[in-house]
Amino acid sequence: MAHSDLDLEVTEFIRCRYCGQRNQTRTGSIEARCGRCRLLLSDDPHKKFSNLSKEQYIHPADRRALAALRAIPGIDSALKKLLVVTGESAIRVIFTASAVKVTPEQCPDLHAKLQIACTTLGVDKPDLFVQQNPVANAFTGGVERPVIVLYSQLIERLTDEEVLAVVAHEVGHIHAEHVLYLTAARLIEYLAKTAVLASPLTGIVKELLTLTMRTALLAWARRAELSCDRAALLVTQDANVIGRTMMKLAGGTYASKVDYERFLAQARDFEKNYDAKALDRFWADVITAGLSHPFPVWRVSEILKWVESGEYTQLMTGEPHTAAA
Incomplete structure (x- = not known):
């Protein structure tokens, strides 16, 4: 009886290092992906943190900005009053009504990625939504019951590994x-960018939060992104995934024609000029003051700096880092 080539193929079982799914693949397959989370299969281990403290990865700029924010008298009580007035439940209502909720049955690969990020960092799983939006972005909102929202353009533009990085960033x-x-901070940004500037909600924000509070809050929010890029790296465990994600955020759909190594060199040049040239630092700080996130190139340079410092390796191995002489 004749056998087809398919019948003669040798298969093997590989357990996904990320989600634990057992997959049957062709022996020697290079690009085999997990049937559950859609991430590349590999024999390499994936570290899960049993007792990770935020202090182990918080970016120094985040820590300084948060200290300055908390030093403002009445800031915590003002923010809590703001969320009581505006209604945290509104966030959940809006996305339940206008977006797709991710579940094990609905968008199962995204749900698996969320589970991977939460398991790796040690976080209770929040609700995840996908919303149609032409902007490549994502955000986390809510306090008692946080939700994560991914915009459709982001998912369409990124690879599965890069989507994991974004989900992990938000879980961070x-x-x-x-x-x-x-x-x-996101509420203030929303009011500043939409046609509701004259609404009663804007008046409530201004009444509860002084200009000093609002300015310090937005300054901190930008720096907090640097900490969560580190959290994303702790989940993906591949700095190139973070770098390529930022390259696509910087270059958009044209990123497929961008040389990744030259993009990394650009990030190193930015860091060098930012540290050495006062005028470059001045303009970078002025321009980012109007943004919700730091420049993608800056974010790459900060991740590279963290990896090269040895602190990331120390977290991954549990071995103390020894600075070079």
Whole structure:
């Protein structure tokens, strides 16, 4: 009886290092992906953190900005009043009504990625939504019951590994206990960019939060992103995934034609000029003051710096880092 080539193929079982799914693949397959989370299969281990403290990865700029924010008298009580007035439940209602909720049955690969990020960092799983939006972005909102929202353009533009990085970044906001301040910051940004500037809600924000509070809050929110890029790296465990994600955020759909190594060199040049040239640092700080996130190139340079410092390796191996002489 004749056998087809398919019948003669040798298969093997590989357990996904990320989600634990047992997969049957052709022996020697290079690009085999997990049937559950859609991430590349590999024999390499994937570290899960049993007792990770946010202090182990918080970016120094985040820590300094948060200290300055908390030093403002009445900031915590003002933010809590703001969220009571505006209604945290509104966030959940809006996305339940206008977006697709991710579940084990609905978008199962995204649900698996969320589970991977939460298991790796040690976070209770929040609700995840996908919303149609032409902007490549994602955000986390809510305090008591946080939700994560991914915009459709982001998912369409990124690879599965890069989507994991974004999900892990958002889970990092929860692990780092950013959600109270972050939700308020996103509300302020929303009011500043939409046609509701004359609405009663804007008046409430201005009444509860002074200009000093609002300015300090937005300054902190930008720096908090640097900490969550580190959280994303702790989940993906591949700095190139973070770098390529930022390259696509910087270059958009044209990123497929961009040389990744030259993009990394650009990030190193940015860091060098930012540190050495006062005028470059001035303009970078002025321009980012109007943004919700730091420049993608800056974010790459900060991840590279963290990896090269040895601190990331120390977290991954548990071995103390020894600075070079």
